[in-house]
Amino acid sequence: MAPKLPNLSALPGRTRAETQPNQQQSQDQIEGIPQPFESDFFTNTLLDESKSHEAGKEASSYQAQPARNFSSSARYGLLSGFDPSYYRDWLFEILSCVASFVVLIAIIVLLERYDQQPVPAWRQGITLNTLLALLATLCKAAFAYPVLQGISQLKWNWFTKRRPLIHFEAFDEASRGAVGSIRLLVATRGQISSVVVAAILISAIITSTITQAAVTTSTRYAPGDGTATVRPNADPSLFKIQASEGGIWNKTVPEFMESIWTPLNETYPRLAPTCTTGNCQFPPFSSLAVCVAMNDVTDQLNLTSLGLYPNSSFQMTKATLPNGLFLEMGYSEWGTLNISVPTNYESFTDAPNATLSFGNRPDLLRAGLVDVAVIYGNESWITDMHMYRAVEVLFHLCVESYEVQTVNGTASTTRTAVLTDVVTDMQPPDPLLTNSSNSDDGVIVLAGPKQDRQNYTAGLNLLLGISMPLVDLLPGTYRGAEILSVATPFSLALGWAVYHEGPFTSGNSTSYGGDEEMRQTILNIMQNIAIGVTNVLRSWGGSPQTGTPYQLETYVIIRWGYLAFLAAQVVLSALFLLWVMIQSRRLKTEVMKNSVLATLFAISSEDKALLEAEGEGEPSIIHQDGNSNNDMSTMAKRSTVKLIKGERGWRLGLVGRDDDDGDGDDNRVV
Template sequence: MRQRKTFFQEWIKTWWLVELSAMFVSCSLVVTLCLVLWHYDGKPVPSLSIGGFGHTNTITLAAIVSLLITLSVAASLAAVQASISQLKWQWYYSGHSGNDVTSTASRPLCDLDTLDSASRGFTGSVMLLFRMRFAPLGASFGAFLVILQLAIAPMTQQSVHQITRQVTVDNDVFNNSAVVTTRQEWTQQHNNAVVNGIPFGYQSLGSNLKGAIPYGLFANSTLGINNTAPMCSTGNCVFPDYQTLAVCSSSANVSSHVVRTDKSGEELSCILGQFCISNGDINAVANITTAASSKQTSRDSYKSGSSPVPFNFSSVAFAETNNAGTIGDFYILYQNFDADAQHGNVYAAVEFRLAWCVQTFTTHVVNTTVITNRHIDVNTNFTLRGAYISNTVNGTVFNVDKIAHYSLQRYLWLLLTGRAWFNADNSISVDSAEIDVLAGQFGVTHDPSLSTGTQSEFMARLARIMDNVAISMTNTIRSPGDTVATGSAYVPVSFIKVNWGLIIAPVAFTILCLVFLLGVVMSGRSRHGDLKPPVWRSGMMASLRGLDPQLHRTFGGMMAADAMDEAAQNVYVHLSRDGNVWWLQIDAAKSGKGLPMLSDAEHDGLECGPDSKEPVERRLSATASAV
């Protein structure tokens, strides 16, 4: 004997408890999804671990989103499919009151199969929209939801993506994570040694600084020299603008100041009347001379006990040359091959200068690539203050030991003063390799790529070389530095970014499914004597017991699927109620001609099957009694 059905079992069978529960679960999952995304939006990508079987596994946020939306869509889809199943019965029922009333909502029997297929998945839903042309609006809307659910999960997963941001590193964790050396004071140890003609009384220059000057001269002027590299432990750093003691260069075209003069019958081309080259000496094509007067340089005797003496410079282009910070000021008088010897100057001239300056830098490191920019505005206002040549910028004092400064002046003068000339065999001779580099920028060279060019091109070449020299010298005095500029080190961190516009998709889908289910529930309620079909959904028992005997005999038994489908197109049926029993009855008036029809008497005595002798109604009654 079967157990008596519980209250919940009754509601599951005769009402929408399962479907409403499914929609409650679906809505809860969507709310959970939104709360999870809201919690992690704008935060670092979480690392969620789950343990099991002795192992720890990591589950990603994307996996959680996928799980939540998949379960939500599945729950909503279950309610929608059950609703479509119920609507197929309402499709054959127009709505009327009373007993033994034949419905006028006669529909092709094949619609029953189409609607039932739509309740089972994507393919059936597409066929419903294609075959029935949106005729049952409610069921068509449900079929649309079944199709739409395929796009919900991908759209939801696309709403969550990762963006990379640079996050500042805690300096307490990484000491000196972003520093760059700077210099506020430069000096060299006094050795009282003669180096490269530097007399006693001058300090010896260190080999690193002596090597920095030719290194800048001989470097590739096209590529240039990098500035002092910072220490960046993470490979991504940003530094505020910082200042350091540096060497700056400048150059100018002073050809307009070349004056042709005659001294003791010799025609000369001179700058300031004292730095000259003979126009008659056609072999001399370049003469590089310092702007310091010979009187001053001759005072630096090479005898023991000589005192360091600063150079006094004379400049045409740079008014600040006469201040204490000038390291060297030079003129290059070179043969102007394009000049008209009768009317124009045979020689042209440029002036270049190296001086101490306070340089402002901007540095940042991106993926280990260092990018340093030097600001154009520099401060070269150095003055002699006791034992130092000093400059105060923004309250910070920058000092250069004057003895070291005087030694550097003389070393630079000895290194960069000289001549380049053509020999009788048209070859070129130079006083030094350094002179060869400088003269070569003005066409006095064996390098075909430098042998020609305009005056602007000559000047650009010289500017790049002197810039390299200045950077090389600056890097040397900053390595090591006596101070540091501290920046911020960053590490790339992945953050969660939620596209809330795409989250509308699962929210809207769930709401539509809920509205659809509630609409079907409300449409099935009996009102004002209008008895609606009970909740059958897609139950097989309703299909088997609901076939009117005449419909069964007319439609025939089971055949091939295509044959049954073709026959069902010509059979019209409607749903009617006879007491507590509902029948799916044939509409003889609308059904196709040639189909076998039974009289009422034949219908009353119709057998259920080929071997049955018992009328259908009596057999149904007996079956009910047995149950």
């Protein structure tokens, strides 16, 4: 057993040279211990016992000279004095940094490729998140490796100054992961290097999670496989349709009957498109259509008293329009109206003389189909002859523009524009209609919208096919007390809407709501009839308008902000490695990193013997059956070392320990 070292604090002023005999004796006693192989990094790790006094002088010399006592010419940066061997020592770390940037770029390219695109369907059930997680893991491994190696090298740079030996263990633990980096942060008291290390390693725990959060999905409608068509009408051959075949007639009557019973505040459905996917978009288009115009002609009524109704006390009144249409009813008669049309089509071709109120609208008259007059009482119970009202309704050809779409199986058609611009007037037809089936007589040409650049043509047979059913179905009379005996289908529908469903009725009472509301009710029903007839025109001929079928798809949304986390880690790790390389170059420390041999031979056999010999005087530091970890930690905390370069290389030299006896002396052993 080596003898106890003298208490240096009890020998003030004595130098290491004066205590050399005792140290020589200690060296003589361990001379028989086999000396380990010297590493390439530490060529003088184990001192030759025969030259221990020279080693003591060397250590004493380095105590007087700080580790950074370099000449100004020796202070050069990383790139000055290029030494290929130096960069070879960092080759794997540099390649690892490059790999992390390459993987990061690959992630960006991958996500850019699928951003706003449908979710990819790859083989084996591999998803975009799966591939992203793999790349994120590779990137984390790539940027973590140079950080861990940089910590190991930073350990040697740290000891170029006098440091507690316990810091050696803190650096070693930090090179193993995030938990150790926290201990290093505490041990170095928040040095910038330890802060950077802790930030990188701790944040690396959630790298994959945050990176995958960059990918999210949503749903949208995208063009898909299916059929999307809608019928406009732009077929010039329509005017050749023969009225005698009854094709348009047979289609018009059912549409008419359905349209007149549309609920009061609803619009009759327009021709529905074909959409096999349930979601379709169509470009705007135009079609030949039937429109309605209505004017109030109450001021043209001529009211005449007819005396009492036979065998009653009811006063009879006749309301007559200038064209001869009239309505007769009693003062107390409940809900009465009359709908009249010209007796034949030819009489209306003389439009300026036939109309009551559209003389100032030649465009409508030139495209006119049927003129209708409605005379009605403006209250359910007529008590005054001045309660009669009248309107004139004109059905005419027009060109309508539409926007059509189908959403979730529900089609909607919006009329965006109406144009009545007659290019060619209708010629007088053959009065006997003997040649109408094969003649172009009676052609009407209407111009479409400017953006359409197309004309829409209708001939006599088409006009007859539309107008004749209207002439037959529109006239009628409604009397509230004699509904079933005198009403036609249309007069019943109109009378019921006016006197039972209008805004002026409430329960069983009849409260007048105003002339405008009543006129609007009549106009709504007439417009629904026009829509039904337009549906017949659009379904009869013309090429279908093709739309785009849409299907619900799931697509990828990239939230690029989440990638900033990974990018910051990659950049920070590269900067940290560069910093360690520059610092090592400036301090001229050997690139040893986490070399096991370097650690094994870090402390010379002489300093080890000094530590062991000093511990003999304190209980529980060294035991014959092993070491006590707690006591070893205590010794490591109290002992300080410094990286010293001698003639034969680098070593960790024991330069002293913290003052533990309160005498102000640091108890140096050098």
